[in-house]
Amino acid sequence: MKVEIGEVSCYGELEDTSNFEVRFSDEQHDLMWITRDPDVIKTWSQIVKYWERHAEYMTEQTGELVELWEIESDN
Numbered sequence: 001m002k003v004e005i006g007e008v009s010c011y012g013e014l015e016d017t018s019n020f021e022v023r024f025s026d027e028q029h030d031l032m033w034i035t036r037d038p039d040v041i042k043t044w045s046q047i048v049k050y051w052e053r054h055a056e057y058m059t060e061q062t063g064e065l066v067e068l069w070e071i072e073s074d075n
Helices: 044-062
Strands: 002-005 008-011 019-024 031-033 065-071
Touching: 002 044, 008 044, 019 044, 044 065
Parallel strands: 008 065
Antiparallel strands: 002 008, 019 031, 019 065
């Protein structure tokens, strides 16, 4: 499943155990995100807003947030 939130492409089905690959325009800053609280951050829109807000000060280094990929948890 693909969802577009503004300029960010989001891929996968959200589950309480979902982890994420967070991709920036500068690929060397891509990362894995495994600490989402599914009781607080429940939707793709909330996830995009979280990363845009928390990565805003790093944009010169990371580039823009471009993609989020849901990946299965080992749990």
